[in-house]
Amino acid sequence: EKMQQERSSQTPKQPLQVRKSQTDLSAWRKGRTTNGEKSVQNHQSPDGQKNDSEQGSFEQALSYFKKVPDRVSLRKNTALQKSLAAVETIALQRGLPPEGFHVLLKVALSGKLADAVNARLLKCLVPASVVPEGAVVSAVSLLCVSKCSSNVQLLFIRWLITMFDYIDSKEQLHALYAVFFHLLQDEKMCPYVCHLLYLLTRKENVKPFRVRRLLELQAKMGMQCHLQALLSLYKLFCPELVTITLPGKTKNFFKNSEGPWKAAMNTVRQRNFPVHQPLLLGTAQPQSRKRKWNAQLIVPASSTSRNNLEENRGSHVDLYSTSQSFPVEQLQTFPQLLHNIHRLEFPSQMASVLTNPLLLHYMNCVKDESVYLRLHFWMSQALQEECTWCVADNHQNEEEFKIFLETIYKTECFLQEGFSSCEEFLYKSLPLWDGVCCQSQVLKLVSWIPLRSFSGMKSQLYDPLAQLFFTSSLYFKCGVLESLTELLQNWLNCHMFCPDSESESQVHSLDTTLSGLLNALAELINFVGRISTAALRLERKSSFLLHFILSFYETVGFASFLQVCDIYLRYNLPLLILPPAGIFYPALLSMSPVILNQLCYLMYRYRTNLVAAKKNELSKKKSLQFKISSQTYREYNQYVIAMVGCLWTSNVFQKDTHPQGLRMDEELLKATAVQDYKTSFNIVYHPAMIGYAVQFLQQAFPDEATLNFSLIKGKRWNWYLEFLYAQGLEGLKAFIESSINRVSRA
Numbered sequence: 001e002k003m004q005q006e007r008s009s010q011t012p013k014q015p016l017q018v019r020k021s022q023t024d025l026s027a028w029r030k031g032r033t034t035n036g037e038k039s040v041q042n043h044q045s046p047d048g049q050k051n052d053s054e055q056g057s058f059e060q061a062l063s064y065f066k067k068v069p070d071r072v073s074l075r076k077n078t079a080l081q082k083s084l085a086a087v088e089t090i091a092l093q094r095g096l097p098p099e100g101f102h103v104l105l106k107v108a109l110s111g112k113l114a115d116a117v118n119a120r121l122l123k124c125l126v127p128a129s130v131v132p133e134g135a136v137v138s139a140v141s142l143l144c145v146s147k148c149s150s151n152v153q154l155l156f157i158r159w160l161i162t163m164f165d166y167i168d169s170k171e172q173l174h175a176l177y178a179v180f181f182h183l184l185q186d187e188k189m190c191p192y193v194c195h196l197l198y199l200l201t202r203k204e205n206v207k208p209f210r211v212r213r214l215l216e217l218q219a220k221m222g223m224q225c226h227l228q229a230l231l232s233l234y235k236l237f238c239p240e241l242v243t244i245t246l247p248g249k250t251k252n253f254f255k256n257s258e259g260p261w262k263a264a265m266n267t268v269r270q271r272n273f274p275v276h277q278p279l280l281l282g283t284a285q286p287q288s289r290k291r292k293w294n295a296q297l298i299v300p301a302s303s304t305s306r307n308n309l310e311e312n313r314g315s316h317v318d319l320y321s322t323s324q325s326f327p328v329e330q331l332q333t334f335p336q337l338l339h340n341i342h343r344l345e346f347p348s349q350m351a352s353v354l355t356n357p358l359l360l361h362y363m364n365c366v367k368d369e370s371v372y373l374r375l376h377f378w379m380s381q382a383l384q385e386e387c388t389w390c391v392a393d394n395h396q397n398e399e400e401f402k403i404f405l406e407t408i409y410k411t412e413c414f415l416q417e418g419f420s421s422c423e424e425f426l427y428k429s430l431p432l433w434d435g436v437c438c439q440s441q442v443l444k445l446v447s448w449i450p451l452r453s454f455s456g457m458k459s460q461l462y463d464p465l466a467q468l469f470f471t472s473s474l475y476f477k478c479g480v481l482e483s484l485t486e487l488l489q490n491w492l493n494c495h496m497f498c499p500d501s502e503s504e505s506q507v508h509s510l511d512t513t514l515s516g517l518l519n520a521l522a523e524l525i526n527f528v529g530r531i532s533t534a535a536l537r538l539e540r541k542s543s544f545l546l547h548f549i550l551s552f553y554e555t556v557g558f559a560s561f562l563q564v565c566d567i568y569l570r571y572n573l574p575l576l577i578l579p580p581a582g583i584f585y586p587a588l589l590s591m592s593p594v595i596l597n598q599l600c601y602l603m604y605r606y607r608t609n610l611v612a613a614k615k616n617e618l619s620k621k622k623s624l625q626f627k628i629s630s631q632t633y634r635e636y637n638q639y640v641i642a643m644v645g646c647l648w649t650s651n652v653f654q655k656d657t658h659p660q661g662l663r664m665d666e667e668l669l670k671a672t673a674v675q676d677y678k679t680s681f682n683i684v685y686h687p688a689m690i691g692y693a694v695q696f697l698q699q700a701f702p703d704e705a706t707l708n709f710s711l712i713k714g715k716r717w718n719w720y721l722e723f724l725y726a727q728g729l730e731g732l733k734a735f736i737e738s739s740i741n742r743v744s745r746a
Contacts, residue, residue: 057086062100065107074117084117088124095128095268098168101135109139109156111147118152122159126264130168136160137172144179150188155260157183157192162261164199177205184217194226195254198377201230203237210234211241226254229377236370254381266397331358341366350378354411364415376421379408383425389437390429398437405441409448417494418448430464435472443479447486451494451520462527469531474542477535481548484528488552491521518575525577528552533582543592550587550598553579554605576609576628578635581660588646591687593729601731603643604738606636640739646681647732648740653678683724683732684712696723 061083072080087104090096096104107113108121125131143153167173177200183193211234218227228246235242326340337344337358344362353359353375363371384390388398412418422445433442449461469480532549539545578584579602587599613628638658645652646662656663669677679685684693697707700716712720725733 055090057082058090058100061086062103065103068107068112070112072113074114080113080117084120088120091124091126092264092267095126096124097128098130098132098135101125101127101131102138105135105139106142109142109148109152111149115149115152118148119155122152122155123260124264125159125163126261126268127163127166128268131163131166133167133169133172136167137176140176140179150186154189154192157189157196159261161192161195161199162265164196170200174200174202174205177201181210181213184213187221190217190221191224191226191255194230198230198233198254198374201233201237206234206238206241208241211238215244229254232373233370236373254377328356328359334358334361337361350375351382354407357414360411360414376419379419380421380424383421384428387425387429389433402438402441405438405445409441409444412445412448416490418445418450418490420450423449427460430461433464433468435468435476439476439479443483446483448490449487451491451517457520457523466527466531470534470538474539474545477539477545478548481528481532481545481552484524485548485552488521488524491524521575522577529577529580529583533580536582536586541586541590543590543595546583546587546590546592546595547598549579549583550595550602553583553602554598574613574627576606576613576632578606578632578639581658584639585642585660585662588643589681589687593688593692596686596688597729597731599731600643600729600735603636603639604731604734607640607738610636643735644740647683647686648736650679650682652681684709684720689724692724692727693720696720699723 064079064083065087068080074080074084087096087100104121104125108118108125113121139156142148143156146153148156177197180193180196180200184190184197186193211231214227214231214234218224218231221227231242231244232246235246326343328344331337331340331344341362353363353371362368382404386397386401386404388401408419408422412422426442426445426449430442446461446465449457465480469477528549532545532552535545536542536549579587584599587595590596590599610628610633614633617627635658638656638661642652642656642658642661645655649655652662653664653669674680676685683689693709693712694707696719697704697709697711700719701708701711721736
């Protein structure tokens with residue numbers, strides 16, 4: 001009775017309106033494409049003659065299948081064999097024109113031929129441009145009368161899922177929602193029917209009796225992923241109808257349906273659209289409707305717009321009306337988005353969302369969980385099936401996969417958050433990654449991994465990255481450090497608390513979250529410290545590598561400066577971690593003035609942070625739960641003593657107290673036979689600074705034939721300092737003026 005009520009309530013079928021370019025077989029025969037490209041005529045060449053012959057055979061095959069008699073044996077009928085071979089040749093090389101689907105779907109689902117022939121026909125239904133909705137609707141009607149076997153029915157449902165985004169309109173398919181839902185009772189077809197319903201479901205399709213039916217199936221079959229997926233979507237649309245608790249995340253909701261057609265679809269797409277076209281949004285006929293991703297990602301137009309868009313324009317339809325849903329292909333401006341945001345109808349092709357700024361604004365403004373759920377499902381499947389280093393024999397698609405990953409990264413930057421499906425992909429694929437394929441894109445995606453507990457990230461992210469880090473080139477190491485720098489910055493930006501959370505009760509309720517956040521940030525910083533120390537040994541203290549390492553700690557210092565001095569009071573996020581000695585001392589003794597200047601500025605920032613933290617701790621009457629440890633103050637003081645001893649007082653070999661520092665016995669230093677070893681690393685004789693000292697002496701004493709570095713003392717020492725500051729060594733200036741008493745007082 002419910003089925004009858006649903007069918008009676010459905011709107012009557014409208015006649016299918018398809019553009020002439022989609023159904024004109026003669027246009028397709030001449031080699032035209034649906035976007036109006038010029039005809040390609042090769043009549044004089046052997047290839048052109050071959051194409052003409054194949055096209056003629058295909059037309060004859062279509063004529064044969066239109067009139068094929070019942071129960072024809074493939075083995076004994078040469079006409080059937082020849083016609084089937086002709087269809088397969090054209091379909092698997094060039095794709096079928098829209099007109100061919102009406103004929104071939106009808107004969108495949110009519111039960112006239114053997115299952116083997118029907119299966120071969122369905123497997124070669126690969127479109128050159130689009131699949132007419134009318135052909136699909138007619139095929140569904142044949143499916144309902146059960147003239148074909150269950151295996152053919154199942155293969156048809158799989159084909160329908162695979163070609164879903166190639167169908168030129170879907171309104172009549174939506175009207176058949178009840179018919180597809182009825183097919184759930186077939187246990188063998190149930191997973192694929194759930195997948196199809198998942199693609200078709202709108203809010204108006206969620207009814208109490210359907211929820212009950214799904215729950216009955218779940219009780220009968222157990223917790224199946226495909227049922228959970230459909231129930232999750234129902235729950236997002238109508239949470240009051242689905243009251244059961246569902247698993248939070250499922251990596252793969254549905255089985256892969258496109259196996260028999262995948263290779264042919266790639267061949268046809270590469271042949272018909274070999275050049276990557278710009279990403280578009282509009283009402284023009286799309287060149288490709290591949291559900292996953294490709295170079296022609298485009299918002300598929302809905303039938304209401306496709307059939308009546310020109311009429312709407314002519315009659316000045318009010319685009320701001322609230323009486324019906326608003327099709328996305330009419331969305332052209334931001335004011336339209338604001339006026340219609342409550343009735344926007346998202347496209348079936350989720351790939352198009354990634355390239356449409358207006359739809360991304362919608363995702364940012366309206367936290368529609370159904371959109372995120374659909375996007376998560378689509379992206380998980382696309383990443384898993386098209387990864388060039390996880391899927392065998394898929395290396396020819398590396399350029400397309402790079403474009404896809406780059407598109408995801410740009411979308412994450414726009415939304416300022418990472419996708420959970422992308423995170424799962426990275427965790428799964430990083431252990432298999434060679435560090436070369438799509439290197440730039442993968443490292444960019446790493447920078448948007450959401451914050452997690454260290455125990456999980458160590459095995460899934462840090463360990464695979466460390467293995468690649470130690471066995472790869474210098475430039476890969478720098479790329480990893482840059483990616484981890486951006487990851488840290490994104491974590492800090494995304495997980496800061498609002499200023500209103502300063503009340504005692506709110507801060508107390510965030511204690512656990514704050515502790516976990518601080519631990520995760522500290523583990524990331526410590527991980528970078530460990531791999532950087534080892535990398536400096538492997539790369540012989542490379543200045544290029546040191547620059548990227550210190551840039552990471554400059555980010556840490558900058559964030560800590562804001563947190564401790566400014567944001568510390570508002571966000572209660574005290575974090576200050578110094579670089580390990582394996583990084584500090586190579587930077588201090590570096591032969592590059594850029595590195596030394598960078599280190600000086602870094603230590604100046606740390607001093608500012610620690611002074612502000614100490615003042616804040618002393619000003620609080622109550623003891624703070626989170627504060628800078630005394631070990632951090634002690635280590636900083638050891639570093640400052642070493643730097644001042646090197647650059648200023650020339651007593652580093654006697655005064656350095658760090659366990660891994662430069663302190664040496666007098667006898668050992670004399671055994672080196674280095675004259676004036678005490679001054680070897682001050683701002684005059686330091687390997688990174690001696691070039692500046694030479695320039696200073698040449699300018700100060702232009703008539704002197706020999707350079708006498710001992711002249712730089714007293715007033716000349718101060719002049720030399722001014723000379724260094726004029727060379728742009730702002731970090732050195734900040735450190736000296738903040739950490740050396742004589743200069744600080746002056």
